Amino acid sequence: xxxxxxxxxxxxxxxxxxxxAVAARPPEQWAAFFRxxxxxxxxxxxxxxxxxxxxxxxxxxxxxxxRQTLRMIECAHVLAEGNQQHVRICRDAAEIDRALDDGTIAxxxxxxSMPGLDDDVELISTMHRxxxxxxxxAHFGRTPLADGSGEDATGSGLTSHGVAALREMERLxxxxxxxxxxASGVAHVLELxxxxxxATHSSARALRDHHRNLTDDQLRAVAATGGVIxxxxxxxxxxxxxxxxxxxxxxxxVEHIAAVAGVDHVGLGPDFIHEVMSDLxxxxxxxxxxxxxxxxxxxxxxxxxxxxxxxxxxxxxxxLPEKDVTKIIGGNVHRFLGELLA
Numbered sequence: 001x002x003x004x005x006x007x008x009x010x011x012x013x014x015x016x017x018x019x020x021a022v023a024a025r026p027p028e029q030w031a032a033f034f035r036x037x038x039x040x041x042x043x044x045x046x047x048x049x050x051x052x053x054x055x056x057x058x059x060x061x062x063x064x065x066x067r068q069t070l071r072m073i074e075c076a077h078v079l080a081e082g083n084q085q086h087v088r089i090c091r092d093a094a095e096i097d098r099a100l101d102d103g104t105i106a107x108x109x110x111x112x113s114m115p116g117l118d119d120d121v122e123l124i125s126t127m128h129r130x131x132x133x134x135x136x137x138a139h140f141g142r143t144p145l146a147d148g149s150g151e152d153a154t155g156s157g158l159t160s161h162g163v164a165a166l167r168e169m170e171r172l173x174x175x176x177x178x179x180x181x182x183a184s185g186v187a188h189v190l191e192l193x194x195x196x197x198x199a200t201h202s203s204a205r206a207l208r209d210h211h212r213n214l215t216d217d218q219l220r221a222v223a224a225t226g227g228v229i230x231x232x233x234x235x236x237x238x239x240x241x242x243x244x245x246x247x248x249x250x251x252x253x254v255e256h257i258a259a260v261a262g263v264d265h266v267g268l269g270p271d272f273i274h275e276v277m278s279d280l281x282x283x284x285x286x287x288x289x290x291x292x293x294x295x296x297x298x299x300x301x302x303x304x305x306x307x308x309x310x311x312x313x314x315x316x317x318x319x320l321p322e323k324d325v326t327k328i329i330g331g332n333v334h335r336f337l338g339e340l341l342a
């Protein structure tokens with residue numbers, strides 16, 4: 001049973017790759033597939049504010065990355081136009097608030113690692129014109145802008161083009177996302193940033209020593225910018241042993257980040273990989289591992305957004321005050337975007 005608090009609160013998800021699943025269909029099916037497959041889950045999960053990242057699979061890199069990026073952005077606009085009574089792409093804080101007031105899900109477009117832009121920093125402005133308001137500059141590997149966390153051993157910061165990308169994003173009023181960025185890159189961004197930072201889907205390294213998670217020092221530093229760290233639900237990033245990949249372990253990460261960074265700096269960035277992969281994986285490829293983990297690993301009940309009320313109920317059951325839970329499940333992200341996209 002969904003708690004009344006969850007129903008009353010703004011629920012924000014800062015990372016759901018559902019665009020990958022929708023864009024894999026023929027264009028004439030985009031709006032209907034979203035309406036039939038994903039919209040019911042978002043509604044059941046109580047999602048009011050959804051950041052939609054554009055992530056480009058390796059098959060498209062390098063030559064087709066920019067074309068696929070544009071195709072997925074178009075997909076987002078088409079699914080929104082075909083479901084206007086339910087979702088709306090928002091470019092600024094006022095549009096987000098109008099959508100929430102109307103009972104419509106506010107969609108905010110994002111780029112994950114700026115695929116296809118490479119070192120053409122001027123194209124960030126093009127992406128901004130198309131509605132993109134959040135972006136990161138690396139994934140697991142190396143880009144012309146920076147190294148991802150999977151390349152931590154290089155010890156490298158942002159390239160000169162990466163620095164230019166950060167400055168351009170700040171000029172345009174875009175949100176800089178540090179998730180997936182290598183440790184030295186995070187440190188470099190923290191030195192240079194003049195605006196608050198967002199980690200759209202990163203958990204606590206103190207609880208799970210994985211390069212995709214943030215250390216306590218990094219958590220405190222991102223919070224000190226006025227930023228928000230949104231907890232990743234992907235089970236292998238929360239615990240090493242399958243038996244420990246539980247809702248309680250997820251809540252441990254939420255509470256740890258709240259304790260270290262402050263309760264005003266925590267959000268939810270689920271990254272529902274299981275649900276997206278279920279839409280994309282052909283029968284021939286079932287059981288395929290990616291970088292040593294099963295991409296369909298998931299906390300039971302949290303395979304997709306319909307399970308989000310479990311998080312609210314779990315936090316309340318642990319005795320967290322309602323006002324803190326409200327901040328964690330969406331209030332902090334709503335406030336953050338309200339300030340950055342004003």
